[in-house]
Amino acid sequence: MAAPNCLVANDWICWDYVTSRSQELTDATLEHIWLTGVSVLIGIAVSVPLALLARRGRHWAAPVLALTTLLYTIPSLAMFSLLLPVFGLSAALVVTGLVLYSLTILVRNVLAGLEAVPEDVREAARGMGYGPGRLLWQVELPLALPALLAGVRIATVSTVALTTVGSIVGKGGLGNLIAPAVNSSFKAQVLTASVLCVLLALVADLLLLGVQRLLTPWTRAGAGRRGRSAAPTRETTSTPAPAPAKGV
């Protein structure tokens, strides 16, 4: 004589589902975190050199920005399908697609951060005998860090959401639970996986906010003093411009 089970009743909220499938949920969540993390890290590693290239002048900036923007307009479903002949059904396929999308946000933010470094700061560093490499590493990149991290936060949050589409090739983290559950109308699974997805994005955003505050304490300490200066500074304590959202 079992009590009416929420799995049998196909309820939206079903704790039995969470407990009985905890292993499946954990695996999908870990895969989701792994795919997102790797994609954003590769995205940063690729976008910094691209941003440095774009900074060299107009005739580099235009193609770099145009190409990364163009990539963003490719539908995610098509992107993953188009990469299939190259990578087969693999995690590399999903990661490549996600990296390509993250470039649009990251390159723009890194570039905005580098361009916001005041020219007199560069002059001062050069006057103190800093070469181009040391100038970049010890002066420009630290000053561009707030903008870079703001970009990383946006890219991470959108990547968490986008990863679900990877379920088309069976490598979508939590999306892998959503896709089959739609066909079988398994409400608890769709809702639980979706909620986990959103939670993952919010937790990642908060963690990165913490990292941002730890790494760039001067942005808070100086905010009050800087606010009084007459000229509107383009100090990037906040996101430079509203970045477009990427459909999932």
Next chain:
Amino acid sequence: MGGVIGGAWDWLANGANWSGESGVWHRLGEHVYVSAVALAIACAVALPIGLFLGHLGKGGTLAINISNIGRAVPVFAVLALFMVSPLRNAGYLPTIAALVLFAVPPLLTNAYVGMREVDRSVVEAARGMGMSGIQLFLRVELPLARAMVMTGLRSGAVQVIATATIAAMVGQGGLGRIITAGFNTYDTPQVVAGALLVAALALLVEGVLVAADRLLLPRAAASR
């Protein structure tokens, strides 16, 4: 790659692929319909709120945060939730509803930021000349914010069209169905053809919006 592009061209040139229930014309019609309805609803909701909040200069955190939260919500998951709810029998409604939720945050934020970026000294001068709130809104702020609002609308339209392909993953219509059908039969040329069709539609709509913007309000376009 050349072979794939050639194959996609052949696929598109084949008239048989354009007719019928799963043909290009029908899918294109579905795609345009859901995108246009979703964008229209999103504009009707987001623009008045964003513009009004921008005019008041209040609710900035709200406007920006809504956009950030919107980014965290996967359209695929939202669509999936609608598809296991009673909405699944409501025709295109699940797709349209998911796309509206996707398009509102960026439109709202752009409208708000556009209004706030209007030069404060210009606003003060207009106020000093005795303009009322509604005059200030219609004659000063709105024309100056227009470029930014239109940029938001254009990128919103392009993203909605690109995102509407996701509908195919849960069995709804649109050009995405050409991509998933090609995907399921390992027909890469068909996948490429589907992607090209979506890209062409997005570019076309962007072009139409730019042209409409210039034609409808030529004065502001000239001063830009």
